[in-house]
Amino acid sequence: MESEANNMADLVVIDVGGTSIKYGVMHHDQLENEGSVATPPTLAEYYTAMTAIVDQARTKYQPMGVAISTPGAVNKKTGVIEGASAIPYIHNFPIVPELTRRFNLPISLENDANCAALAELSSGAGxxxxxxxxxxxxxxxxxxxxxxxxxxxxxxxxxxxxxxxxxxxxxxxxxxxxxxxxxxxxxxxxxxxxxxxxxxxxxxxxxxxxxxxxxxxxxxxxxxxxxxxxxxxxxxxxxxxxxxxxxxxxxxxxxxxxxxxxxxxxxxxxxxxxxxxAHYRSQANLMGAVVDFRQQYPATASPQ
The missing domain is CATH 3.30.420.40 (ATPase, nucleotide binding domain)
Structure with missing residues (x-):
């Protein structure tokens, strides 16, 4: 079972899509500070946009990690997004270590359809x-x-x-x-x-x-x-x-x-x-990314 502290930890939540990157902060089990930016055309701009989302969250919250939903086949053992998607530059190299280094926070990365399924399983139709x-x-x-x-x-x-x-x-x-x-x-x-x-x-x-x-x-x-x-x-x-x-x-x-x-x-x-x-619509991937993070880091606790 997840600890109550884990459930209450602030998380930056990001849903990467082919045309836009949606984001928010899970605070006391409520999704807050939602917004979106256009999906950048290059990897360098992608890193800049993702880091800016995390840095913005830090001005108001104390995030303990970053939960990400993404296109592609996520290999959790290697930290590589395999396969192909509408965002070709995110594939086939160890992207998880790169994002972890830039955020200086633990991150979880999961395929968008799997995130949507986890949202339904956690608090939706399933x-x-x-x-x-x-x-x-x-x-x-x-x-x-x-x-x-x-x-x-x-x-x-x-x-x-x-x-x-x-x-x-x-x-x-x-x-x-x-x-x-x-x-x-x-x-x-x-x-x-x-x-x-x-x-x-x-x-x-x-x-x-x-x-x-x-x-x-x-x-x-x-x-x-x-x-x-x-x-x-x-x-x-x-x-x-x-x-x-x-x-x-x-x-x-x-x-x-x-x-x-x-x-x-x-x-x-x-x-x-x-x-x-399905119960969830536009927030499905964001909500599911949170579930994925909590499964990956069950001992993460919120700051005292």
């Missing part, structure tokens, strides 16, 4: 469970695997990369179960000179548009089958759905209907997974 699948439905399909309250990173740091699953002879789950890709297919097939987004295609399907109904059917059936299969592979306590489409109140009822059809085809399958919509 607060009542220990084992959870977190599925982010966005431009692609990603997420996190949580077992015994811990992120399962996997040997190659690809734990939760559900979008790589092949669903037919040529398409991955990201190809067919992303609203963005669904809208692109609809736009190409409609070919009326207009560009459609996912929200519009869902609305058109609801209005009876045959092509939209076909494309949304592909989306729902592919996602439902993937959730069903993952649930029987991991047997989680709960499956939490995030991403923009998770704000729709029709998502869970519709997916449940499609999963019931899968269950009937399987026959031997005795249950359906419990689904929940």
């Amino acid at each position: 607060a009542d469970v220990e084992n959870m699948l977190f599925i982010v439905i966005g431009t692609g399909i990603g997420g996190s695997v949580i077992v015994n309250n811990r992120v399962i990173h996997g040997r190659h740091l690809f734990g939760g990369e559900f979008g790589y699953m092949l669903v037919d002879d040529k398409n991955t789950l990201s190809d067919v179960a992303s609203p963005v890709h669904m809208a692109r297919r609809y736009t190409a097939r409609k070919a009326d000179g207009k560009k459609y987004d996912g929200k519009t295609v869902f609305a058109l399907a609801d209005q009876g548009d045959a092509l939209a109904k076909e494309e949304t059917g592909i989306f729902f059936s592919s996602l439902a089958r993937a959730i069903f299969n993952l649930s029987y592979a991991f047997d989680p306590d709960k499956v939490v759905l995030g991403g923009g489409v998770s704000q729709a109140d029709w998502l869970i009822p519709t997916l449940t209907t499609y999963m019931q059809a899968v269950k009937e085809k399987v026959g031997i399958a005795p249950w359906l997974p419990e689904l929940a919509l």
